[in-house]
Amino acid sequence: MPKVVDHDQRRAEIVLALWQVIYLQGIDGVSFRSVAKAAEVSVGRIQHYFSSREEMILDGCRRMVAAAVADHGPTELPEHPRAARAALTAVLSASLSDGDEFRMGASVWAAYQAKAVSSPRIAEIVVDALAERASLLAELVATARAAPGEESASPTEADHAEALHLASLSEGLAHRVLVGAMAASEARRLLDAVVGRCMAAGSASVLCSPGRDGAR
Amino acid sequence: MPKVVDHDQRRAEIVLALWQVIYLQGIDGVSFRSVAKAAEVSVGRIQHYFSSREEMILDGCRRMVAAAVADHGPTELPEHPRAARAALTAVLSASLSDGDEFRMGASVWAAYQAKAVSSPRIAEIVVDALAERASLLAELVATARAAPGEESASPTEADHAEALHLASLSEGLAHRVLVGAMAASEARRLLDAVVGRCMAAGSASVLCSPGRDGAR
Numbered sequence: 207m208p209k210v211v212d213h214d215q216r217r218a219e220i221v222l223a224l225w226q227v228i229y230l231q232g233i234d235g236v237s238f239r240s241v242a243k244a245a246e247v248s249v250g251r252i253q254h255y256f257s258s259r260e261e262m263i264l265d266g267c268r269r270m271v272a273a274a275v276a277d278h279g280p281t282e283l284p285e286h287p288r289a290a291r292a293a294l295t296a297v298l299s300a301s302l303s304d305g306d307e308f309r310m311g312a313s314v315w316a317a318y319q320a321k322a323v324s325s326p327r328i329a330e331i332v333v334d335a336l337a338e339r340a341s342l343l344a345e346l347v348a349t350a351r352a353a354p355g356e357e358s359a360s361p362t363e364a365d366h367a368e369a370l371h372l373a374s375l376s377e378g379l380a381h382r383v384l385v386g387a388m389a390a391s392e393a394r395r396l397l398d399a400v401v402g403r404c405m406a407a408g409s410a411s412v413l414c415s416p417g418r419d420g421a422r
Numbered sequence: 423m424p425k426v427v428d429h430d431q432r433r434a435e436i437v438l439a440l441w442q443v444i445y446l447q448g449i450d451g452v453s454f455r456s457v458a459k460a461a462e463v464s465v466g467r468i469q470h471y472f473s474s475r476e477e478m479i480l481d482g483c484r485r486m487v488a489a490a491v492a493d494h495g496p497t498e499l500p501e502h503p504r505a506a507r508a509a510l511t512a513v514l515s516a517s518l519s520d521g522d523e524f525r526m527g528a529s530v531w532a533a534y535q536a537k538a539v540s541s542p543r544i545a546e547i548v549v550d551a552l553a554e555r556a557s558l559l560a561e562l563v564a565t566a567r568a569a570p571g572e573e574s575a576s577p578t579e580a581d582h583a584e585a586l587h588l589a590s591l592s593e594g595l596a597h598r599v600l601v602g603a604m605a606a607s608e609a610r611r612l613l614d615a616v617v618g619r620c621m622a623a624g625s626a627s628v629l630c631s632p633g634r635d636g637a638r
Contacts, residue, residue, distance in 0.1 A: 229540065232450035313539040320536040322601040323529040324445065329601050336603040371591065371616055374598060374609075378590030381597075385538040385545050387552040388586070400587055403619075 217255050217265070220245050224266045225314045233321045236263055260327070267318050267328055270311070271335040274300075283345055287356075290349035291405065297343060298372055298397055301380040304390040312384050336373070344369035350405060368404055375400060433471050433481070436461055440482045441530045449537045452479055476543070483534050483544055486527070487551040490516075499561055503572075506565035507621065513559060514588055514613055517596040520606040528600050552589070560585035566621060584620055591616060 223245030227236050237259060242249045256262040278300035280293045301312070322329040344361035347368050352359065361369070376397060382388040439461030443452050453475060458465045472478040494516035496509045517528070538545040560577035563584050568575065577585070592613060598604040 232448045232537070234448035234450045309539065313536070316536040316539055319597065319601065320529070320532040321448070323525065323532055332601050333603045336598060336601070367612055367615065370598075370604070370612055374594030374612075375587065375591045376594070377597060378592070378594030381535065381593060382552060382586075382590060385535065385548050385552070387549045393590075396583055396586055396590075399583065 213255070218269070220247075220252060220255055220262070221266045221269050224262055225270075225310065228266070228314045228317050229310050233263060233317050238262075264327055264331065266314075267331045270315055270318065271331060273311075274315075274335075275338075279342065280346075284349060287350050287352050287354055290346050290352075291401075294343065294346040294350050294372070295398065295401055297339075297346065298376040298401070299394050301376065302383055302390045302393045302397070304383055304386075309384075312380070316381070316384065340366070340369050340373045343373050347372070347404075372397075372401065372404065429471070434485070436463075436468060436471055436478070437482045437485050440478060441486075441526065444482070444530045444533050445526050449479060449533050454478075480543055480547065482530075483547045486531055486534065487547060489527075490531075490551075491554070495558065496562075500565060503566050503568050503570055506562050506568075507617075510559065510562040510566050510588070511614065511617055513555075513562065514592040514617070515610050517592065518599055518606045518609045518613070520599055520602075525600075528596070532597070532600065556582070556585050556589045559589050563588070563620075588613075588617065588620065 220241065224236060224241050226244045227240045231240065238249045238252045238256075241262065242252045245252070252262070256265065278297055280297070284290045284293050303312075318328055319332060322332040344366045348359060348361040348365040351365065379388065379393040379397060383390050383393050436457065440452060440457050442460045443456045447456065454465045454468050454472075457478065458468045461468070468478070472481065494513055496513070500506045500509050519528075534544055535548060538548040560582045564575060564577040564581040567581065595604065595609040595613060599606050599609050
């Protein structure tokens, strides 16, 4: 019987080595040779699976997005406001971690983000991922804001704006945590406070104490 | 008479070439040789001004922070609430631009930010810059929130939290604009709406329509 080769598994192993190279040497340090060395396979094996250095780098970017969605996204959209709010907070805080096991992935993702500025093909993948994230968050905002028992409606323009606000905020916070400018716990507390305010605008909020509204 | 050499000017010219190299080849593409080539000077000249590749990269990072502060920071802290609010919006939106002349600087800064994750010495400079920015914003928030005629007080804990909220939001938005996920004008509008809500929490806000607060 012929040996069954799981090609997708092989590609995934090569991509793991690719990420190690990006982590240690940046995207510009990627070559068939450097990835082959990190994967402990021959250059020919890498070339069998990837037709070019660029294809390999792009595949690594797509797989990183897919892994993040699998790790952080809700498996299905919650129907109830309370569940939606919990999912909203979970999605927003998923990248706020300062654990070491988190560092490599976050660092490689940061390298892709930086490279997206000058590489249109990486930008395309990053932009799609950012848009997907914003639109998932808009769905969650709309459902979280619905009254209990109310049918959850499609997101309004205000829900989309709120989603972009929260998405960008959590991306900015994730970066501050990643470089060590902020503790993950502090970033999570701040995010919770802002989500609270977004869900209850008009009433007391944690960030702007209501007693001073008149004076302010 | 001996020729007067402006050493700081020479270093600044080399750093400009360094930024070009980072823009085109990433930080890992930086070497005495690649920078000498971009600067159209000898490798010896570069070595005369920088004792190591790392010192050169760090100097480029410090100069980028200094240039951003000179370009975007207010020259002095405003005393009046209205002026403080205008300065707050100006500082927050300074990096929200999609002009091409802005691209190189933003891209090099993004490369430094990504590298900060794995390089403690770059992280130190980036973290200081982020902390300076947050503390300037906290001063502006405190003054912007003071009642007209009221002495502007030192920032409270709530002002600091608000400053971190707005700083992280504008950093996240800047990144979305930079990779092309969002137009600069849209990011500015969103930022203005959030600043408006921060300054007027408890009353009607642009993002959460007050008519729906009860229901939400």
